[in-house]
Amino acid sequence: MTRDERGYAPIREYAAIGDGRTVALVATDGSIDWLPLPNLDSPSVFAAILDADRGGRFSLEPDTEYTASRRYLPETNLLETTFTTSDGEVRVVDGLLFDGRGLAPLRELVRVVEGVRGTVPIRWSVEPRFGYGSARTAVGARDGFVVASAGSDALAVRSFEAGEPTIDRDRVHGRFETGAGSTSVIVLSATRGEPLVVPDRVETLTRLDETRDGWRRWVDGLTYDGPFRDAVLRSGLALKLLVFAPSGAIAGAATTSLPEEIGGERNWDYRYSWVRDAAFTLGAFLTLGYPQEARAYFWWLMSASQITKPRLQVLYRLDGDPRADERTLDLEGYRGSRPVRAGNAAADQTQLDIYGSLLECAWLYANEGNRVDRDIAARLAGIADLVAEIWSNPDSGIWEVRSAPRHFTQSKMMCWLALDRAVSLAGASHIPADHVARWARERDAVRDFVEERCWSERLQSYVRSADSEDLDASLLLASLLGYAEPSGARMAGTLDALDRQLRDGPFVKRYSAEDGLEGGEGAFLACSFWFADALARADRLDDAVQMLRQLVEIANDVGLYAEEADPADGAFLGNVPQALPHLALIGAASSIREAERRRR
Amino acid sequence: MSISGALAGGLLGTFVLTTVLRMASELGLTRVDLPFLLGTAVTENRTRAKALGYVAHFGFGLLFALGYYLVFRMIGSSGWLLGATFGLVHGLFAGTALVNILLPLVHPRMGAPWTDARRTPLVERPSFLMLNYGASTPVVSMIAHVVYGAIVGGVTSMAG
Numbered sequence: 001m002t003r004d005e006r007g008y009a010p011i012r013e014y015a016a017i018g019d020g021r022t023v024a025l026v027a028t029d030g031s032i033d034w035l036p037l038p039n040l041d042s043p044s045v046f047a048a049i050l051d052a053d054r055g056g057r058f059s060l061e062p063d064t065e066y067t068a069s070r071r072y073l074p075e076t077n078l079l080e081t082t083f084t085t086s087d088g089e090v091r092v093v094d095g096l097l098f099d100g101r102g103l104a105p106l107r108e109l110v111r112v113v114e115g116v117r118g119t120v121p122i123r124w125s126v127e128p129r130f131g132y133g134s135a136r137t138a139v140g141a142r143d144g145f146v147v148a149s150a151g152s153d154a155l156a157v158r159s160f161e162a163g164e165p166t167i168d169r170d171r172v173h174g175r176f177e178t179g180a181g182s183t184s185v186i187v188l189s190a191t192r193g194e195p196l197v198v199p200d201r202v203e204t205l206t207r208l209d210e211t212r213d214g215w216r217r218w219v220d221g222l223t224y225d226g227p228f229r230d231a232v233l234r235s236g237l238a239l240k241l242l243v244f245a246p247s248g249a250i251a252g253a254a255t256t257s258l259p260e261e262i263g264g265e266r267n268w269d270y271r272y273s274w275v276r277d278a279a280f281t282l283g284a285f286l287t288l289g290y291p292q293e294a295r296a297y298f299w300w301l302m303s304a305s306q307i308t309k310p311r312l313q314v315l316y317r318l319d320g321d322p323r324a325d326e327r328t329l330d331l332e333g334y335r336g337s338r339p340v341r342a343g344n345a346a347a348d349q350t351q352l353d354i355y356g357s358l359l360e361c362a363w364l365y366a367n368e369g370n371r372v373d374r375d376i377a378a379r380l381a382g383i384a385d386l387v388a389e390i391w392s393n394p395d396s397g398i399w400e401v402r403s404a405p406r407h408f409t410q411s412k413m414m415c416w417l418a419l420d421r422a423v424s425l426a427g428a429s430h431i432p433a434d435h436v437a438r439w440a441r442e443r444d445a446v447r448d449f450v451e452e453r454c455w456s457e458r459l460q461s462y463v464r465s466a467d468s469e470d471l472d473a474s475l476l477l478a479s480l481l482g483y484a485e486p487s488g489a490r491m492a493g494t495l496d497a498l499d500r501q502l503r504d505g506p507f508v509k510r511y512s513a514e515d516g517l518e519g520g521e522g523a524f525l526a527c528s529f530w531f532a533d534a535l536a537r538a539d540r541l542d543d544a545v546q547m548l549r550q551l552v553e554i555a556n557d558v559g560l561y562a563e564e565a566d567p568a569d570g571a572f573l574g575n576v577p578q579a580l581p582h583l584a585l586i587g588a589a590s591s592i593r594e595a596e597r598r599r600r
Numbered sequence: 601m602s603i604s605g606a607l608a609g610g611l612l613g614t615f616v617l618t619t620v621l622r623m624a625s626e627l628g629l630t631r632v633d634l635p636f637l638l639g640t641a642v643t644e645n646r647t648r649a650k651a652l653g654y655v656a657h658f659g660f661g662l663l664f665a666l667g668y669y670l671v672f673r674m675i676g677s678s679g680w681l682l683g684a685t686f687g688l689v690h691g692l693f694a695g696t697a698l699v700n701i702l703l704p705l706v707h708p709r710m711g712a713p714w715t716d717a718r719r720t721p722l723v724e725r726p727s728f729l730m731l732n733y734g735a736s737t738p739v740v741s742m743i744a745h746v747v748y749g750a751i752v753g754g755v756t757s758m759a760g
Contacts, residue, residue, distance in 0.1 A: 099646070101644075102644045102722075103640060103644035103645075103646065103649070103709060103722050103723070104646070142724075142725075142732075143711055143721075143725075147724075147732075149631075149734065150628075151628030151629065151734065152625050152626075152627075152628045152629065152630060152631050152734065153628070154631060154724075156724070191631060191724075192631075193625035193626065193631055193633060194625075194631055194633035194636045195631060195632070195633060195636065195637060195723055195724040195726070195732075195733060196631075196723075196724035197722050197723055197724070198721070198722060198723075198724060199722060203722075
């Protein structure tokens with residue numbers, strides 16, 4: 001792997017490890033360049049991915065020429081990197097550990113270095129920079145370990161058979177040689193607001209075994225047995241990394257401000273949970289065979305939205321807090337892509353599509369045999385009332401454009417979905433039916449609006465917004481979420497039009513018009529999966545399989561996807577790993593499975 | 601001046617002391633967590649440790665209030681100011697001897713200068729004035745204890 005002259009690795013080169021509370025990104029060269037602590041949405045202690053000089057990192061690599069290959073240990077989120085040199089080979093297993101028996105650190109990151117053959121010199125360096133690199137970090141030696149601290153955050157670095165740790169101002173580093181059968185261990189124990197817990201080697205390695213077993217037990221629950229099973233399994237594991245276990249919320253992605261265009265301003269903090277993703281999330285967990293996760297997510301969603309009821313906010317913090325104040329961080333940005341943001345101002349936008357997502361989510365939840373209790377039922381009915389009232393307003397749309405609000409077609413389609421699902425929920429006695437006649441009337445009015453003003457005779461396609469001639473890949477969701485008949489004439493025409501204007505092989509761009517921001521962006525990978533999904537639903541099975549096969553090959557070496565990819569060279573752009581492409585992959589594979597069943 | 605007054609003051613004082621320390625922690629001033637330190641002395645289960653630690657912490661708060669009461673009785677005086685002075689001494693004692701020396705003696709999961717190779721400490725030691733938990737810890741701890749003492753002294757005298 002080659003870093004550029006500033007020290008940035010390609011986004012494609014990052015693998016993710018996590019423990020259900022936070023996620024670290026590990027580059028192919030063994031450098032951990034991203035780690036927020038103690039939670040995924042906390043400030044980072046390692047952020048070299050956003051500022052190679054000042055962000056902080058934990059590097060570990062052979063002190064000589066080498067090649068590297070990687071994989072996840074089967075059915076886990078533990079990463080194994082194999083470094084091969086002219087004199088030997090060494091395997092490094094990286095993991096963020098679950099709580100096990102005994103007193104465990106608040107967060108624990110372990111790197112186990114196993115000598116496979118020959119001797120390999122290894123150098124390592126921990127450069128902690130709390131508070132996105134802005135907090136003054138003190139590093140000092142204690143009894144047998146090194147502590148880095150800033151305010152109420154602290155990190156202990158403890159090494160076993162990994163050379164003598166040396167403190168050099170604000171970093172600690174070491175060097176050692178591996179031999180065949182040797183095992184060295186470096187452990188980071190982190191805390192916030194309480195004394196550090198610093199475990200010994202045996203306890204840490206025991207917890208590593210327990211973590212591996214824990215992941216495998218989770219995978220044992222996977223019931224999906226259809227096409228592309230390996231990719232679906234890896235996507236499931238990637239999603240599980242993004243589920244914030246303390247609340248059940250799922251983060252949009254593990255990072256902030258990885259750019260949609262190198263050097264551009266489209267750099268957003270995705271460490272929030274988007275209501276937009278609700279239906280996909282619930283659907284994916286049900287497809288995979290994890291009703292517990294689906295249930296936990298629905299509960300979190302209803303709890304988070306309690307404060308803002310009946311209006312929904314576009315996104316919520318992982319703990320359910322509606323505040324997401326956006327600020328700019330004093331970091332260089334990935335390859336100079338500024339600004340680097342923490343927080344997300346999209347929280348304050350109006351997006352009508354989220355109501356459809358939530359009511360679809362509730363419909364899926366109820367159809368699984370879950371009881372919708374009286375409070376939630378009343379709130380869902382209140383949301384349907386609200387949609388009946390506001391569907392005719394303009395909004396910012398699913399892509400959170402920062403240009404003036406308009407009548408986005410996909411938003412209207414989702415309003416139709418919201419009202420349709422409310423009618424169905426009322427019909428099944430899940431929610432009060434007092435206003436069902438109004439919901440049905442407004443639902444039909446929405447459809448009339450879409451069919452009359454959001455359809456272009458010239459393009460023979462639905463269009464991005466009312467009375468426009470622009471296209472938008474989010475129109476694919478009309479097929480996926482049930483607004484339009486997937487093999488009907490209008491969806492077929494829309495698929496053809498999107499194919500002509502927005503698709504380039506397996507890559508699909510989001511839209512063909514302005515969005516209020518400077519510069520452009522890559523192809524949005526979720527849209528590619530939605531395209532394959534729509535093809536499958538339209539019974540164009542061979543096309544769908546071929547497209548999904550191409551998309552599976554676009555994943556990085558460990559099966560992860562970023563938000564976007566550059567159609568020119570396949571380079572990843574945007575935050576990584578992102579939930580939406582993985583959710584969409586699961587959906588597309590599932591639709592292909594259904595299409596295969598229909599064909600038989 | 602009465603025992604029940606001292607106990608009421610101890611309960612209220614510990615409540616405020618705990619709140620001050622927790623707020624300081626949230627503000628990034630310190631990592632001291634007395635319930636965590638006390639609880640992990642008896643269990644490795646983090647949740648149980650916190651719960652037990654809070655119970656023990658309030659128990660100690662009441663015990664110290666009784667100690668204050670005995671001294672108030674001996675000198676025949678109590679009040680906010682006298683209590684605050686006691687709190688200052690109490691805070692100094694906590695930072696220099698109680699948490700720094702006595703707690704590691706009895707805490708099976710905390711290392712001490714005399715810990716040998718047979719033991720594997722888990723919990724970070726506080727050090728002199730609990731400075732290991734952050735440079736502002738002595739000030740925060742002192743303020744919290746002075747407030748505790750003032751409340752115990754004041755409520756004790758008010759209780760007639």
